Amino acid sequence: MILFETVRNRLLSRPPRGVAEILYVASAIAVPTMIRGAMDPWMTALPFVVHFPFVLVSALFLGWRAASLVAVGCAMLGNFFFMAPRYVFLANAKDAIGVAFFLLSCMMIIALAETLRRAVAEVETRRSHEAHLSLELQHRVKNMLAVVQGLAFQTFRDPSSRSDLDKFEGRIRALAGANDILSSGVAGTCRLPDIAIRALEPFNRDGALILDGPECILQEESCVPLALALHELATNAVKYGALSKPDGRVGLCWKRQPDDGTEVGDLTLEWSERGGPRV
Structure with a gap:
């Protein structure tokens, strides 16, 4: 329950801007690239498999703009380091198609994450509005009951x-x-x-x-x-x-x-x- 509240509050908070945003984006690109490099001997055919979760987390907590930068950065580094022939950007049509499908998948992930962020924000806004209306209704009902009680005393x-x-x-x-x-x-x-x-x-x-x-x-x-x-x-x-x-x-x-x-x-x-x- 505590974890759920933490995630919800983080989704409702404003994404970081400025230097903090740059550091988060750089980390979201560098960390999965290093993890993928460490696992390279066992997954040579999967250049982007580690990057997807980081794109999702970036989209949820940093917003769609930062997540788009993370996706592009991961695509460039993944293509350069992990797609044959290595250490060349978009060496052939196969590499270009692979990068294009990765970016397309990231766009879908980012769109879904942004939809979730907006849905959570809308639910929270409606909940706050309903709570305000409930308090106002409670106040009016109490006043009405006090009036009824006063009328009864007079009667x-x-x-x-x-x-x-x-x-x-x-x-x-x-x-x-x-x-x-x-x-x-x-x-x-x-x-x-x-x-x-x-x-x-x-x-x-x-x-x-x-x-x-x-x-x-x-x-x-x-x-x-x-x-x-x-x-x-x-x-x-x-x-x-x-x-x-x-x-x-x-x-x-x-x-x-x-x-x-x-x-x-x-x-x-x-x-x-x-x-x-x-x-």
């Missing part, structure tokens, strides 16, 4: 309706918590136990709530309904169930079906209470 002024106001405010808080999880901008954030912790946090006095189950990712459309359902169960437990007693305990267990270690399958949740009032 339920009658003391007799205080319980209804508390219930409504609790549901708004649960909805806001689920929205925070979905709006974090990170893929796979709708997961257990995170959403259960957020939804049940106001009710977890002195460790009264026990969560047990594997970490698993949920479908995003299930996030808000699950948060609201857990909040409703906890509210009923406070009013009528185990959480209405000092020693009452509530357990939330979940497991995947089938439990084969994958992230795909059905999820079974079990809500249990003990230590509550007699029924």
Whole structure:
């Protein structure tokens, strides 16, 4: 994962210019030529085989202009040192055709590498834009929920309706918590136990709530309904169930079906209470 991030960041960075670019280009030409020279006794018929990877790496990390210079330099040195008759540039038509095919292959490699560079840059730009939109949407949703909560407080002024106001405010808080999880901008954030912790946090006095189950990712459309359902169960437990007693305990267990270690399958949740009032 660290290697992937390093490569991605390098692809997104600006290619070096000036002296640094010249040094990189010279190295990308000289190193494969020296390696090919050291291996010459075993591969006399393959003058350019070592140069292709260096052209690819140059195209990915230095850009298409530098990679084109690397390709031309490798073609010249490969023809001069490793194609018979040696130490002559383009001695015959066979050499010219070989060099031409090498350059054509390098052009295809450079074109593909440049396409990859631009695709990675475009994906990163869109990801940043989506993250910005997500933060803006989250801010607006929070403001809207605050307005709804304020309107509810103005509406339920009658003391007799205080319980209804508390219930409504609790549901708004649960909805806001689920929205925070979905709006974090990170893929796979709708997961257990995170959403259960957020939804049940106001009710977890002195460790009264026990969560047990594997970490698993949920479908995003299930996030808000699950948060609201857990909040409703906890509210009923406070009013009528185990959480209405000092020693009452509530357990939330979940497991995947089938439990084969994958992230795909059905999820079974079990809500249990003990230590509550007699029924």
